[in-house]
Amino acid sequence: xxxxxxxxxxxxxxxxxxxxxxxxxxxxxxxxxxxxxxxxxxxxxxxxxxxxxxxxxxxxxxxxxxxxxxxxxxxxxxxxxxxxxxxxxxxxxxxxxxxxxxxxxxxxxxxxxxxxxxxxxxxxxxxxxxxxxxxxxxxxxxxxxxxxxxxxxxxxxxxxxxxxxxxxxxxxxxxxxxxxxxxxxxxxxxxxxxxxxxxxxxxxxxxxxxxxxxxxxxxxxxxxxxxxxxxxxxxxxxxxxxxxxxxxxxxxxxxxxxxxxxxxxxxxxxxxxxxxxxxxxxxxxxxxxxxxxxxxxxxxxxxxxxxxxxxxxxxxxxxxxxxxxxxxxxxxxxxxxxxxxxxxxxxxxxxxxxxxxxxxxxxxxxxxxxxxxxxxxxxxxxxxxxxxxxxxxxxxxxxxxxxxxxxxxxxxxxxxxxxxxxxxxxxxxxxxxxxxxxxxxxxxx
Amino acid sequence: xxxxxxxxxxxxxxxxxxxxxxxxxxxxxxxxxxxxxxxxxxxxxxxxxxxxxxxxxxxxxxxxxxxxxxxxxxxxxxxxxxxxxxxxxxxxxxxxxxxxxxxxxxxxxxxxxxxxxxxxxxxxxxxxxxxxxxxxxxxxxxxxxxxxxxxxxxxxxxxxxxxxxxxxxxxxxxxxxxxxxxxxxxxxxxxxxxxxxxxxxxxxxxxxxxxxxxxxxxxxxxxxxxxxxxxxxxxxxxxxxxxxxxxxxxxxxxxxxxxxxxxxxxxxxxxxxxxxxxxxxxxxxxxxxxxxxxxxxxxxxxxxxxxxxxxxxxxxxxxxxxxxxxxxx
Numbered sequence: 103x104x105x106x107x108x109x110x111x112x113x114x115x116x117x118x119x120x121x122x123x124x125x126x127x128x129x130x131x132x133x134x135x136x137x138x139x140x141x142x143x144x145x146x147x148x149x150x151x152x153x154x155x156x157x158x159x160x161x162x163x164x165x166x167x168x169x170x171x172x173x174x175x176x177x178x179x180x181x182x183x184x185x186x187x188x189x190x191x192x193x194x195x196x197x198x199x200x201x202x203x204x205x206x207x208x209x210x211x212x213x214x215x216x217x218x219x220x221x222x223x224x225x226x227x228x229x230x231x232x233x234x235x236x237x238x239x240x241x242x243x244x245x246x247x248x249x250x251x252x253x254x255x256x257x258x259x260x261x262x263x264x265x266x267x268x269x270x271x272x273x274x275x276x277x278x279x280x281x282x283x284x285x286x287x288x289x290x291x292x293x294x295x296x297x298x299x300x301x302x303x304x305x306x307x308x309x310x311x312x313x314x315x316x317x318x319x320x321x322x323x324x325x326x327x328x329x330x331x332x333x334x335x336x337x338x339x340x341x342x343x344x345x346x347x348x349x350x351x352x353x354x355x356x357x358x359x360x361x362x363x364x365x366x367x368x369x370x371x372x373x374x375x376x377x378x379x380x381x382x383x384x385x386x387x388x389x390x391x392x393x394x395x396x397x398x399x400x401x402x403x404x405x406x407x408x409x410x411x412x413x414x415x416x417x418x419x420x421x422x423x424x425x426x427x428x429x430x431x432x433x434x435x436x437x438x439x440x441x442x443x444x445x446x447x448x449x450x451x452x453x454x455x456x457x458x459x460x461x462x463x464x465x466x467x468x469x470x471x472x473x474x475x476x477x478x479x480x481x482x483x484x485x486x487x488x489x490x491x492x493x494x495x496x497x498x499x500x501x502x503x504x505x506x507x508x509x510x511x512x513x514x515x516x517x518x519x520x521x522x523x524x525x526x527x528x529x530x531x532x533x534x535x536x537x538x539x540x541x542x543x544x545x546x547x
Numbered sequence: 548x549x550x551x552x553x554x555x556x557x558x559x560x561x562x563x564x565x566x567x568x569x570x571x572x573x574x575x576x577x578x579x580x581x582x583x584x585x586x587x588x589x590x591x592x593x594x595x596x597x598x599x600x601x602x603x604x605x606x607x608x609x610x611x612x613x614x615x616x617x618x619x620x621x622x623x624x625x626x627x628x629x630x631x632x633x634x635x636x637x638x639x640x641x642x643x644x645x646x647x648x649x650x651x652x653x654x655x656x657x658x659x660x661x662x663x664x665x666x667x668x669x670x671x672x673x674x675x676x677x678x679x680x681x682x683x684x685x686x687x688x689x690x691x692x693x694x695x696x697x698x699x700x701x702x703x704x705x706x707x708x709x710x711x712x713x714x715x716x717x718x719x720x721x722x723x724x725x726x727x728x729x730x731x732x733x734x735x736x737x738x739x740x741x742x743x744x745x746x747x748x749x750x751x752x753x754x755x756x757x758x759x760x761x762x763x764x765x766x767x768x769x770x771x772x773x774x775x776x777x778x779x780x781x782x783x784x785x786x787x788x789x790x791x792x793x794x795x796x797x798x799x800x801x802x803x804x805x806x807x808x809x810x811x812x813x814x815x816x817x818x819x820x821x822x823x824x825x826x827x828x829x830x831x832x833x834x835x836x837x838x839x840x841x842x843x844x845x846x847x848x849x850x851x852x853x854x855x856x857x858x859x860x861x862x863x864x865x866x867x868x869x870x871x872x873x874x875x876x
Contacts, residue, residue, distance in 0.1 A: 108870050113560055191554070270560065342870060354871040428553045434560040441554050461560070462553045468566050468624070469666035474818040475564070478764075483869040485818065505869055513558030520564040521666075527556050 103308060105333040106343040107352075109481040111514045113336055113435060115309055119273045119394050119401040124281055126405045127391075127418065129201055133176050133409025135161065136188045136196040139448040140237040141244045142168030147197060153180045158207035158385050161197055164232070170245045170449075171235035172197075175387035175407035177205040189431035189438055189445050196446070199409070209383045216284050217381040220292050227296040227380055234379030235386050235449075239371030240264055240275075240339060241432055243450040246372055250296045252361050259364030261293050261302040262348050263373055265317070266332060266339040268307060269433025272453045274390040275370050277403045279306070279313040282374050287317075287324045289377030297366050300326045303348045304370070307334045336435060337512035341367045343481050355508050371452075391415060391447055395456030397423035406447050412454050413443040427462030430455040435513045465522035476515035476525065482508045486515035490525035493532030498539060501532045507540070509533060566665075569813070570625030572762045576753035577632055577808065583736050583746040584640070589697030591640030592742045596632060598644055602651030603631030610660045626665050630654055633673035636743025636804060637848070638680070641692045641703045646684055650676040670855045671812045674848050681848070691739035708739045709799040710844040713791045717839060724791055733798035743804055750803040763811045766823035767830075771806040772797060774831025782839060790839065802834065805847035815855040822858075822865035830854050 138144040145162035155161060155174040162172040178201045186196040206212060222230070232247035252258055263286075267275040279286060290302050304321070306314050308331045318329045330348050337343055341360055342353045344367060351363040360367050368376075371389065378384040387408050394401040399420025406415060412429070416422050422429075422443065430437040431445065432453055476486040484505050492500045509529055516526045584592040607627035611617045621627070634654050638647060654676025662668045681688045689711075692703035707715075709727050716723035728738050736746025744750075757763045780793035796802065801809075810816060810830055817826050830850045837846025 108868070111562065113562070346870075352871045355869065358871070426552070428555075428559060430557075430559055435558045437557055437559065439552070439554045439556075439559065441552060443552075455559075457559060459553075464555060465561060465565070469664065471566055471569075471626075471666045471813045472816075472818065473569065473813040477818050477867055480867070481870065483867045483872075485867065487818075508870065511557070517558050517560065517562050518564060519561075520566050520569055522561065522565070524556075526558065530556065 103331060103333040104347050105335050106338060106346040106481060108483045109479050109514060110335040110337065111479050111517050112334070113270045113517060115334070116270045116396070117273050117276070117309070118271065118396070119392055119403055120276055122273070122277070122402050124277050124390055124403045124405050127407070127410060127415060129176060129204060129407065130410045130414055131201055132181070133199050133201065133407060134186050134196050134411070134446040135172055135175065135199070135409045136186060136194045136446065136448060137162055137172065138194050139172065139243060139408070139450065140170040141242065142166060142170070144195070145169060145172045147183055149180050149197065151180055151182055154178070155180065155199060156205050156207045158210050158387060160385070168245055168248055170237050171233065171385070173235055173385040173387045174199060175409050176201045178202040187442060187445060189440065189448060189451060191438060191441060211382040211384070216288070218288055220288070220295065220380060222380065224296045224298055227292055230380050231296070231376055233385070234375070236372060236375045236379055237386070237449050238369055239375060239389060239449065239452070240369035241436070241450050241452050246368065246376070249366055249368065250293070252297065256361040257364065258297040258299050258361060258366045259301070260299050260349065260366070261290065261297060262345060262365050262367045263290055263302060263304040263370055264339055264341075264344055264367060265304050265306040265313065265370040266344060267310070268336045268339040269435055269437070269453075271394045271455050272392045272433045273394070274392045274403055274452050276310050276313055278374055278390055279310070279370055280316055283316050283320045285377045286370050286373045287320055287327060288381065289373035289375070290327055291324055292376055292380050293366070293368055293373060294326060302327045303330045304328070305330045305332050305338070305344055305348045307332050307338060309334045337481055337510065337514065340481065340510050340512060342510070355505065386449060389447070389449065389451065391451050392453035393419040394453060395423070395458075396461070397425055397458045398456050408448060409446045411443075412440070412445050412447060415447070415454055416443060416456065423456060423458065425458040426456055427459035428457040430457065435517065436511065464524070467523050468521040470521055470523060473520060475518045475520065479514040479518040481512060481514060482510060484509060486525045486529065487523075489532060490523065490528040493528040498532065498535050502536045502539070506532050506536050566624050566626070569762055570629050572760050573629055573757065573808065574625060574632060576756045576762070577636070577743070579749035579752045580636065580743045580746055580804070581632075583749040584636070584742045587694040587736060587745060588640035588692060588742060589699070591692060591696070591700045591703055594644070594700055595638055595640050595642050595647060595742050596635035598647045599635030599638070599651055600628055600631030602648045603627045603634065603655050606652055606655040607660065610656060611664070615660065621665060624665065627655060630659065630672045633808060634676045637673060637677040637741050637801065639688065639691050640742050641690065641701055641705070642687060643701060646680060646687055650680045653679040666814055668814055669858070670852055671809055671815050674809055674852055678848050678852060693739055694737055694745070706739050708844070709733065709795065710838070713795070713799070713838070714844040716789055716791065721788065724788070727791065727795060730792070730794045730798065733795060738799070740799070741801065744801045747798040747803045750807050754807045764820065764823070766820050767811045767816060767827045768806045770824045770827025771810060771831040774828045775802060775835055778832060778835045782835070796835065796838070800845045801847040805851055806830075809847075810851050810854075815858055817858050817861045817865060819862070819865045819867050822861040825861055825865065826854050826858065829857070
């Protein structure tokens with residue numbers, strides 16, 4: 103069975119909510135929609151206090167090429183435009199909407215019927231994806247239309263769809279593949295048309311045999327789409343690792359990007375969002391969110407409107423347990439610990455993970471014993487112990503030479519370290535510094 | 548909300564590996580060899596290993612507390628116990644207590660704590676202790692009790708080791724090689740030697756355990772063993788009258804103990820697989836060179852210490868293969 107070639111680790115999977123069907127989350131009293139739910143320039147608000155909006159009304163437009171539009175997830179009245187602490191931990195401008203009823207824009211097709219036919223041109227598809235405000239749903243939130251418009255000179259050869267969900271605990275993509283199988287496949291066909299290729303691979307780890315089976319059954323109806331079962335290994339959902347696992351090509355070090363090896367990678371959630379946008383005229387205003395944790399009463403998967411407070415989802419899953427130590431936006435390997443549970447669900451919120459105090463505690467750091475387990479674990483072929491030590495000594499020339507900018511921050515090194523050294527903390531610090539140095543150097547040229 | 552949440556950077560989970568698990572894992576892997584040594588050398592083996600372990604742990608504790616004045620105690624991490632065990636394994640079973648204690652002081656004091664303790668020492672501490680003793684007390688370090696004397700310690704009857712016989716053969720004693728025990732006896736451990744080094748089969752069991760528990764990888768032990776076998780084998784083919792068979796080389800002296808437990812010490816060995824193979828091949832080569840052409844009958848300790856010195860250099864030049872250096876399969 104295929105997998106990526108360098109490094110990797112095997113965290114306990116803990117997919118507690120894998121057999122919980124997607125439930126529709128009830129509407130909150132108020133939604134908070136940050137203007138920056140994606141990588142790139144923040145969106146620019148189109149509404150002001152007092153404006154009445156419907157579900158699907160565009161309330162902010164893309165603030166540049168790498169940016170994404172934002173649509174209202176509810177019907178009601180804009181109560182204010184203010185700042186809010188979002189899942190990143192930073193205070194960001196956001197649109198607050200008080201919910202009244204549930205009235206949708208008329209252009210949206212609300213029927214459950216599958217629409218297979220798509221007669222749009224590639225340019226029209228990309229324009230629709232852009233208009234719907236779709237971003238990478240795996241968590242990175244890179245605007246989807248940017249990836250569908252290859253830079254001059256680059257040519258796509260295939261579409262690779264990420265159904266790996268290698269983060270422990272998370273099951274949103276898994277459920278989506280089981281419950282929206284054909285929709286995803288139509289979405290993939292549309293993506294293939296958009297980048298003018300006739301081959302697509304959907305990579306799924308073999309800890310989801312039901313999803314692999316179901317997708318394989320339906321995929322025969324869609325020419326050019328191949329389901330690729332993958333051996334379970336973290337971080338297989340990393341874009342570069344996935345490309346290596348599926349087609350055996352390695353994207354060179356930055357600034358190279360996947361298109362340089364002919365691949366366009368999108369998440370299954372993104373493919374589903376593309377289906378809805380193109381076939382149903384439905385912009386991106388809701389997503390599946392896994393709410394999970396060992397101490398939580400009912401780990402669940404919720405179809406949630408953007409802007410719903412996380413606290414509401416936790417409540418619906420049984421309430422915040424007494425022994426909660428950490429609440430994480432995303433999975434345990436790459437998610438962000440939150441300082442408050444009143445943050446809004448955004449386009450990149452794949453999960454909410456509750457950890458009890460015992461799980462949340464970090465082990466005490468001991469001296470590096472040079473066991474080289476981090477070197478074996480690094481999926482990018484770097485030497486994490488060296489990058490961390492050199493970063494802690496502020497030796498920026500050295501860390502740049504040692505390839506720190508290639509680090510994908512997957513955390514495999516720290517996960518595997520017998521001495522519990524906080525390597526990734528230092529590597530992130532170094533990446534930040536070296537990134538700034540490189541930008542300054544390029545600006546001078 | 549009344550309670551505050553813990554905020555830290557990802558990853559939020561840990562694989563559960565620890566320094567202790569690795570150290571105690573190696574100690575468990577040494578148990579078969581320990582049992583064989585008790586069976587072969589009886590009381591002497593027990594006294595020597597116990598003294599060595601207790602002395603090493605004591606010195607680590609005393610130096611940390613009274614000289615470095617560090618608040619954290621490191622004696623429970625298992626590394627001092629391991630150094631003590633390995634030092635004891637590298638001594639003859641009739642070694643007087645006071646010499647063992649000096650060896651432990653040099654191993655832990657000079658070999659490890661001087662450099663800052665666990666993780667910072669450039670040379671394998673147990674080998675630093677052993678080589679210090681070998682140079683300082685050559686007579687005591689080269690008198691080897693015969694196996695099977697269960698109740699004797701200092702008064703044990705001694706005999707020449709296979710390695711000494713092999714050296715005499717090289718120096719012109721034509722009958723020396725014929726006095727060697729047969730290969731199966733060497734493999735099982737029925738020959739004079741240091742406490743823990745005699746039984747190749749027990750040490751190989753330890754290797755299997757460490758590979759299974761993923762404590763070490765195969766690269767260092769296998770590259771040493773293969774190199775010694777090939778190099779010694781070529782010499783044997785050239786002149787079997789003078790040079791012993793490669794199997795004899797593999798199963799005598801500290802070769803297995805060194806290849807499996809001493810050269811694989813995390814702290815003093817290279818970080819990449821490529822580096823580990825270079826390091827292993829060099830150790831195997833140097834060992835045979837010393838055994839066949841050097842002044843000492845055994846070269847394992849020296850070979851490992853010499854290559855310990857090269858480890859930083861190997862680390863500088865042997866980088867792991869970065870992602871993206873291979874574009875196509």
